[in-house]
Amino acid sequence: MIDLYSWNTPNGRKVSILLEELNVPYNVHAVDITKGEQLEAEFLTISPNNKIPAIRDNETGVTLMESGAILIYLAEKYGQFLPRENRIEIYEWLMWQMAGFGPMLGQAHHFLKYNRGVSTYAEERYGEEARRLYGVLDRRLEGRDYIIGEYTIADIACWPWVSRHEWQEIDLRDYPHVRKWYQRIAARPAVQRGYHVPDHVNQIPQG
Ligand SMILES: N[C@@H](CCC(=O)N[C@@H](CS)C(=O)NCC(=O)O)C(=O)O
Incomplete structure (x- = not known):
C-alpha cells in the first residue's frame, strides 16, 4: 500500500x-x-x-x-x-515541467492572483513568461494528442498546472492545441477522481 x-x-x-x-x-x-x-x-x-x-x-x-x-x-x-522507447523524451518534458512550467506558473499565481498591485514588474514578468510557456506547449501539441504522442507521466505532470489557467490569466482559446489536449485529459475518469484528492474543493475548470 x-x-x-x-x-x-x-x-x-x-x-x-x-x-x-x-x-x-x-x-x-x-x-x-x-x-x-x-x-x-x-x-x-x-x-x-x-x-x-x-x-x-x-x-x-x-x-x-x-x-x-x-x-x-x-x-x-x-x-x-513511461514506455521504455520514449523514456528520454518523457524525461525531457517532465524536467521542462518541473524546472520551468510549474515554478514560473507558481510565480504567476503569487503575483497575479494573490498579490495583485504589489509589483507591476513581477506581474508583467510572470504573466509574459506564462504566455511564453503556453506557446511552447501549444507548438509541441500541434499534430499530437499527447506531449509524447501517447499519454504518459509528462502529460500527468503538466495537466494540473493548466487546470489553473484562470489563476494565470491565460485564455486557453489562445492556445488551441493545449485546449484540446486539456479537455481530452479532463475527460478521463481517473483524472476526475485524482483531481479531488484529498478533498473536493471545486469543479475541474472547463477550459
Ligand atoms: N518541486 C516540488 C514543489 C512542491 C511544492 O511546491 N509544493 C507546494 C504545494 S504545490 C507546497 O507544499 N507548499 C508549501 C510550502 O511551500 O510551505 C514538487 O514538484 O514536488
Whole structure:
C-alpha cells in the first residue's frame, strides 16, 4: 500500500491522478499547507523540503518527496505511462515541467492572483513568461494528442498546472492545441477522481 501525503494543489494532484490511473490502492494523508502542517517534524522525515506531495511505499520502505521523482518511481514500479522507447523524451518534458512550467506558473499565481498591485514588474514578468510557456506547449501539441504522442507521466505532470489557467490569466482559446489536449485529459475518469484528492474543493475548470 502507498501512503500519499498531499493537498489540493497542482503538484499534489499529479500524484493522485497517476495513482488513480494505475488503479492501485493508496491511503491519503491530507497535509494542510494553509495551516503549516508541512512544517511538522513527522512530515519532515518523509519530505525534508517541507512540501507536498510525498509518498511512503509500505511494500519497499521507500519514502520520496518531489513530484517528478514520485511520478517516475510509480510509473517504473507499475510499468505504465513511461514506455521504455520514449523514456528520454518523457524525461525531457517532465524536467521542462518541473524546472520551468510549474515554478514560473507558481510565480504567476503569487503575483497575479494573490498579490495583485504589489509589483507591476513581477506581474508583467510572470504573466509574459506564462504566455511564453503556453506557446511552447501549444507548438509541441500541434499534430499530437499527447506531449509524447501517447499519454504518459509528462502529460500527468503538466495537466494540473493548466487546470489553473484562470489563476494565470491565460485564455486557453489562445492556445488551441493545449485546449484540446486539456479537455481530452479532463475527460478521463481517473483524472476526475485524482483531481479531488484529498478533498473536493471545486469543479475541474472547463477550459
Ligand atoms: N518541486 C516540488 C514543489 C512542491 C511544492 O511546491 N509544493 C507546494 C504545494 S504545490 C507546497 O507544499 N507548499 C508549501 C510550502 O511551500 O510551505 C514538487 O514538484 O514536488
